[in-house]
Amino acid sequence: MDKFVIDQAEGLRRLLAREGSRVIAVTGGPGAPGRTTAVINLAAALTGHGKDVLVIDECLGPRSVSALLGGIRGAGNFAAVMRGEMGLDEAAGRHALGFRVLAVSREHRSQYTSAQLNKVLTGPADIVLIDAQLDADGALSPLAMHAHDVLIVMRVAAQAITDAYACMKRLHFAHAIGQFRVLANHVASATDAHAAFDNLAGVASRYLTVSLENAGCVAADPHMPRAVQLSRCIVDAFPSTAAARDFRHVAAELPHWPMRPALSARSSNAADFAEAVASSDAEVKAARASAAAAASAGQMNAAAASHANVPRAPIVETAPAGVAAAAVSAHAAHAAQTESFVSTVTGVPSAPAPAHAGWRADPPVQRPAPQHA
Missing domain, CATH: 1.20.5 (Single alpha-helices involved in coiled-coils or other helix-helix interfaces)
Incomplete structure (x- = not known):
């Protein structure tokens, strides 16, 4: 009875103070940081907390959300929704745990305007999780551009951290994103995850002027591969494991993230x-x-005045300031970025970068030797 009253009160608050769905684009660097499994388990955990969750699957293929869950009937009706032939509720396939899945291919995403795509994200769902697929330039799709937060999933390893930083760098320059949230996945200990995040946040702030928010960490769990083999979420299949507890903790904190445009x-x-x-x-x-x-x-007039022997005031011309110094400074920062990043985050020293061709080094000023009597 108490749970029913709490759920009813929560639904009433959402009805009276609804601002639309909260959209989160989940992505990461190349390799296998566990982005798709993180989306699936976060959706299951959020549903367990009483949230209406819609998962948009942009990464179609054998490792897509629908494929990992054993195939969800009706997950590919995006075109019918955009044509107005079906409502979002009936178009999205519903998983047994309660969240819905809608598959959106690349060619479908490119056919519609931003206003048309926004209709998919203004439905009844409380939270929309987008398993975002980046293009060749590392940019988000027009659909994922409606996200309020970008969540980067990474593993705590030297190459994985470097890939995550490169992903954030491309997204920052493609969309002028000033803040990312980072979820450390498959970690051996929370201490290592926090240390890696702190170092990564320092590097991102120094080189990109980008702020990072810690979304939490998920422990490496031997039950995760078994859950994938069973086409299940670890939150549902093995709820007492460390990874399941971590996903539930992240899901409990996610609705309280500050809302951004x-x-x-x-x-x-x-x-x-x-x-x-x-x-x-x-x-x-x-x-x-x-x-x-x-x-x-x-x-x-001055020339005419000179012929007439009339004194004239001098003409002062001002030239616009050049930007060459700023360009050289920015180039120098980017040149040293890769070498210093790996050494800063992973603790592995890197060799100093060679001097750039074309840079001028002023010789030291020769001072006369003092004369002694």
Whole structure:
């Protein structure tokens, strides 16, 4: 009875203060960081906490969400939803645990506008988890651009951490993302996971000016491969294991993450800012052209005045400051990034980077030797 009252009160609060679904894009570096299994188990754990969860599967194939769960009937009706032939509730396949799965292929994602894709994400679900597939340039799909948070799944190993950092770097420069959440997966100890995260956060802040939020860690569990073989979630198949407890803990904290604007909204704001900057640049260019015309007229008047022996005021010209120094500084930071990153995060020293061709080193100033009597 108490649980029914609590669930009813939670549903009433969602009804009165609903702001749409919370969308989280889950991705990671190449290899096998466990991104898809993390999505499946987070969906199961969130459903166990009473949340209505929709999983959008962008990574189709033998390791997709639907394939790992043994195939979910009706998970591929995305085109019918976009054509208005089916509602989202009936189009998405429902898993036995309660969460729903909707498969979205790459060709389907590219056919629709951002406003059309947003209709999929404004349904009844409390939380939408996107198993995000990055393109060749490391950018998110137009559908995943509606996410409020980007969750990076990584393992605590030298190459895996480097791959996760490279993934964040590409996403940062593709979408101007200033904050990522990091989930350490398959960790031997929580202490190692926290140490690796702290080092990674320091490197990301130093080189990318990006802040990282710790989403938690999931222990390496020998029952995970068995759960995959059974096409089950470890949260459901082996609920008493360490990994299942960790997934439930992350799922309990996830709804309390501070809500941020969707990436698409931030991108539109960035576009408006860029348009304003371009307009400002146009005004500056017009002002410079007007000043140049005035200076030219002043020179002509000055020449005429010189022939008439009339004294004239000197003409002062100002040249715009160059940006070569800033470009060289940015290039130097990126050149040293890879070498210092591995040594900083993993503790393995790296060889100093060779001097860049074309850089000029000023010789030391020769000071005269003191004369002694």
